[in-house]
Amino acid sequence: MKTIFEYDEQTSGHLADEQVSIELPGDLRRGDLPLPNVSEVNVVRHYTNLSRENFGVDVGFYPLGSCTMKYNPKVNEDVAKLEGFSSLHPHAGAKFAQGSLQLMWDLEQLLKEITGMDAFSLQPAAGAQSELLGVMIAKVHFAQKNQKRSKAIIPDSAHGTNPATAAICKMETVVIPTDLRGNMDLQKFKEALTPDIAIVMLTNPNTLGLYEENVLEICELAHKNGTLTYCDGANMNAMLGITKPAEQGFDMIHLNLHKSFSTPHGGGGPGAGVLGVRKFLEGYLPIPRIVKQDAKYAFDYDRPKSVGKVHSFYGNFGMLVRAYCYIRTWGSDIRKVSEHAVLNANYLLSLLKETFEVPYNRSCAHEFVVSSKNFGQKSAQNIAKRLLDYGFHPPTIYFPLIVSEALMIEPTETENKETLDRFASALKEITREIEENPQIVANAPHATPVGRLDEVMAARKPNLKWSAGNRII
Amino acid sequence: MNYIPITENDRNSMLKQIGVESINDLLKDVRPPLNDELNLPKPMSEFEIRQHMQEMAKKNTVLANFVGAGSYDHYIPSALNHILGRGEFSTGYTPYQAEASQGTLQAMYEFQSFVCLLTGMDISNASLYDGASALAEAALLCSSYNGRNRIYVRDRLHPHYLQVLKTYCNAANLEITDKIDEKTSCVIAQNPDFHGNAENLAHLADQAHKAGALFVVCVVEPTSLAILRAPADYGADIVVGEGQSFGIPVNFGGPCLGFLATRDFLLKKIPGRICGMTVDSKGNKGFVLTFQAREQHIRRERATSNITTNQGLMALAATVYLALMGRNGLRTVASLSYARAHSLQQKLQGLGFKILNDRPFYNEFLAQTPKPAAKILSKLSENGIQGGLEIGQDRILVCCTETNTAQDIERYVSAVRES
Numbered sequence: 101m102k103t104i105f106e107y108d109e110q111t112s113g114h115l116a117d118e119q120v121s122i123e124l125p126g127d128l129r130r131g132d133l134p135l136p137n138v139s140e141v142n143v144v145r146h147y148t149n150l151s152r153e154n155f156g157v158d159v160g161f162y163p164l165g166s167c168t169m170k171y172n173p174k175v176n177e178d179v180a181k182l183e184g185f186s187s188l189h190p191h192a193g194a195k196f197a198q199g200s201l202q203l204m205w206d207l208e209q210l211l212k213e214i215t216g217m218d219a220f221s222l223q224p225a226a227g228a229q230s231e232l233l234g235v236m237i238a239k240v241h242f243a244q245k246n247q248k249r250s251k252a253i254i255p256d257s258a259h260g261t262n263p264a265t266a267a268i269c270k271m272e273t274v275v276i277p278t279d280l281r282g283n284m285d286l287q288k289f290k291e292a293l294t295p296d297i298a299i300v301m302l303t304n305p306n307t308l309g310l311y312e313e314n315v316l317e318i319c320e321l322a323h324k325n326g327t328l329t330y331c332d333g334a335n336m337n338a339m340l341g342i343t344k345p346a347e348q349g350f351d352m353i354h355l356n357l358h359k360s361f362s363t364p365h366g367g368g369g370p371g372a373g374v375l376g377v378r379k380f381l382e383g384y385l386p387i388p389r390i391v392k393q394d395a396k397y398a399f400d401y402d403r404p405k406s407v408g409k410v411h412s413f414y415g416n417f418g419m420l421v422r423a424y425c426y427i428r429t430w431g432s433d434i435r436k437v438s439e440h441a442v443l444n445a446n447y448l449l450s451l452l453k454e455t456f457e458v459p460y461n462r463s464c465a466h467e468f469v470v471s472s473k474n475f476g477q478k479s480a481q482n483i484a485k486r487l488l489d490y491g492f493h494p495p496t497i498y499f500p501l502i503v504s505e506a507l508m509i510e511p512t513e514t515e516n517k518e519t520l521d522r523f524a525s526a527l528k529e530i531t532r533e534i535e536e537n538p539q540i541v542a543n544a545p546h547a548t549p550v551g552r553l554d555e556v557m558a559a560r561k562p563n564l565k566w567s568a569g570n571r572i573i
Numbered sequence: 574m575n576y577i578p579i580t581e582n583d584r585n586s587m588l589k590q591i592g593v594e595s596i597n598d599l600l601k602d603v604r605p606p607l608n609d610e611l612n613l614p615k616p617m618s619e620f621e622i623r624q625h626m627q628e629m630a631k632k633n634t635v636l637a638n639f640v641g642a643g644s645y646d647h648y649i650p651s652a653l654n655h656i657l658g659r660g661e662f663s664t665g666y667t668p669y670q671a672e673a674s675q676g677t678l679q680a681m682y683e684f685q686s687f688v689c690l691l692t693g694m695d696i697s698n699a700s701l702y703d704g705a706s707a708l709a710e711a712a713l714l715c716s717s718y719n720g721r722n723r724i725y726v727r728d729r730l731h732p733h734y735l736q737v738l739k740t741y742c743n744a745a746n747l748e749i750t751d752k753i754d755e756k757t758s759c760v761i762a763q764n765p766d767f768h769g770n771a772e773n774l775a776h777l778a779d780q781a782h783k784a785g786a787l788f789v790v791c792v793v794e795p796t797s798l799a800i801l802r803a804p805a806d807y808g809a810d811i812v813v814g815e816g817q818s819f820g821i822p823v824n825f826g827g828p829c830l831g832f833l834a835t836r837d838f839l840l841k842k843i844p845g846r847i848c849g850m851t852v853d854s855k856g857n858k859g860f861v862l863t864f865q866a867r868e869q870h871i872r873r874e875r876a877t878s879n880i881t882t883n884q885g886l887m888a889l890a891a892t893v894y895l896a897l898m899g900r901n902g903l904r905t906v907a908s909l910s911y912a913r914a915h916s917l918q919q920k921l922q923g924l925g926f927k928i929l930n931d932r933p934f935y936n937e938f939l940a941q942t943p944k945p946a947a948k949i950l951s952k953l954s955e956n957g958i959q960g961g962l963e964i965g966q967d968r969i970l971v972c973c974t975e976t977n978t979a980q981d982i983e984r985y986v987s988a989v990r991e992s
Contacts, residue, residue: 413826
């Protein structure tokens with residue numbers, strides 16, 4: 101499809117065409133503004149047609165492990181667009197923002213109850229930024245206590261963001277291997293727990309889709325060592341009403357509201373990460389904090405221990421509205437979400453365990469990892485591409501790194517049995533194709549708007565923006 | 574409301590297939606199991622939750638807005654929300670599977686192109702969280718490129734941006750200093766600055782480059798780029814900023830849209846997603862995420878940033894906005910914003926306000942008030958007008974966009990007269 105830059109028409113009037121004079125000196129003034137003029141009808145057609153080349157949860161099953169691609173209820177979209185929320189300026193002042201402040205305050209209370217934490221910052225724009233905030237807090241905490249702790253313990257199954265975050269904060273990563281049951285190796289952890297360890301970052305359930313069986317011991321040992329415990333809560337969808345991260349011993353947790361609480365993923369954002377902490381860390385949370393006094397809500401900037409600020413304003417407010425709406429809709433029934441996420445994952449696993457190698461023979465949490473290594477090198481990639489021809493979005497592949505030819509499958513609770521059955525049949529059919537007609541799998545996909553794309557060429561001959569004369573390769 | 578489509582019968586046959594009696598049997602590895610039910614309010618129907626949310630939204634009061642300071646109220650064409658509401662766009666994720674995500678990917682490519690056209694830079698990423706964190710990422714990028722750890726920040730950077738920058742600098746062991754020398758990693762300047770002043774910053778770029786530092790320009794109100802010189806023209810190595818002005822509601826400050834564009838030589842140091850054009854197995858044009866070896870899911874502790882998601886749907890909003898407005902429309906937005914702000918500024922001068930801008934301004938100006946600022950702003954709010962951001966006892970930062978009509982400006986002026 102051509103790009104938007106290859107149109108040039110008369111524009112229609114979104115605004116009154118008013119003659120105004122601008123008196124700017126020449127050295128400030130822009131000459132040419134090289135944007136296309138496109139009629140409204142053609143803009144709408146262009147992007148509508150582009151959308152038709154896209155797969156989303158609204159289109160079909162999207163079991164992308166670690167990303168919790170559940171159905172995003174439409175009412176959440178509508179309420180987020182209410183004029184009172186969407187048109188309120190961030191500098192409106194507390195007096196005129198009581199509704200928004202109440203929503204943020206109430207959301208914080210709900211998240212505290214769900215996780216057992218004592219306070220939440222809603223400011224981080226994404227899980228990765230929440231992690232960054234968590235490690236910043238650890239860094240400031242130990243600086244204030246005059247302790248030199250410059251290392252982070254991270255299991256080898258962790259999301260890449262964990263070590264990347266530690267690196268930004270100039271912390272060295274100590275990697276702990278996974279044991280035969282898929283937990284972080286407790287013995288190796290004990291050996292690594294030296295006095296210079298600032299923080300242990302654990303994902304629970306971990307990225308193998310398994311609840312960490314030693315989480316209580318790990319947190320207790322860390323605390324005895326003066327080390328802070330951080331839960332990467334990307335997988336909270338397996339814990340709602342089932343267990344509380346604070347009771348597992350975590351000092352901090354981030355939640356991805358776009359995962360567990362179903363705000364749409366937007367083709368990669370905007371998300372919302374929120375950071376929950378125990379009481380003794382609350383003072384470090386970013387400013388402003390929202391406080392409630394006599395049924396009125398206000399901003400509190402007077403937090404001398406605060407690490408500062410991580411967002412231009414107060415966080416991705418529009419996503420907070422959606423998540424709040426979702427949590428209130430479920431209310432005290434929210435445990436059903438996690439129960440059915442776990443049910444669906446275990447059911448799908450039971451359908452696939454004869455076909456694929458299962459690295460850890462346990463019940464899974466809300467997702468699971470299987471290996472397609474018996475079907476050869478690059479088989480995970482090929483199976484993923486072939487799944488597109490069957491009308492499914494593929495699972496996450498080649499993650500976690502410790503399982504070769506990994507397929508990481510997260511069905512979520514918003515799928516019915518029939519969908520899971522069809523998906524399992526498609527995977528089995530593809531493995532049969534690998535034996536009988538390998539080319540059809542190796543060259544997949546065939547039914548998508550484009551065939552398999554050349555990533556090597558994209559990196560070797562970068563074409564990262566449109567320019568005249570650069571229309572088609 | 575129940576978003577789980579599993580019937581009781583299905584649940585029973587699924588449990589049977591798994592080989593367990595109940596869902597609880599699947600939760601035996603959980604430590605520690607929660608014994609009590611969560612203390613949450615009772616569930617709500619869609620009708621009930623909608624009413625509840627409407628009541629909460631009504632507790633906010635939206636006034637005629639003359640405040641910018643990092644968030645700008647521009648008109649959003651109707652067609653934009655119709656595009657954004659398409660589930661194919663809004664319910665997809667990061668396009669790891671390019672063949673099923675050509676819509677998102679091409680929109681990213683178009684976004685990158687728009688950012689480059691507006692800023693004059695060579696390369697743009699596919700967006701970051703917001704303007705403030707984009708600026709902080711730029712500082713990290715510079716330090717990683719030249720190995721220096723000092724940052725010079727010019728006066729009148731948005732105070733929130735400065736706070737975010739300081740927070741990241743503390744984490745990353747970077748230091749903000751007040752001089753430019755051979756240890757300076759980058760020189761940062763906002764343009765137009767926090768008070769609205771627009772300036773040709775070529776002299777600052779020269780100073781930075783002579784010291785071997787990179788020059789970073791931060792654009793918080795990007796509609797200004799329709800009439801102001803592109804930062805590449807006055808020597809920027811990196812342009813970062815906030816794209817909220819392009820079709821994204823003010824939304825109490827979020828979600829926003831960070832952007833980051835650089836010159837070619839910084840390509841491999843850029844944080845965040847980048848989309849590139851390539852070909853498929855049949856030689857047809859297509860788009861993929863590229864240079865992923867910079868990123869955390871591949872490079873882990875050696876990544877250029879920890880960023881995973883970009884701000885996808887907001888980048889799409891900006892792309893569709895720029896497509897809908899086009900060259901003519903964006904010029905109109907900028908000209909009207911400029912004209913309205915200058916009209917209000919002249920009228921306020923006539924009422925005893927002193928304009929403190931020492932340079933030409935675009936759509937935002939700093940005014941010294943003849944009476945206490947709080948008194949004037951309170952009179953304005955009684956008249957349904959949010960008249961400006963109070964900066965100290967006798968100063969307000971006032972902003973206009975094309976949505977502040979001549980009638981709003983008259984109302985503003987008469988309320989000031991009465992105060």
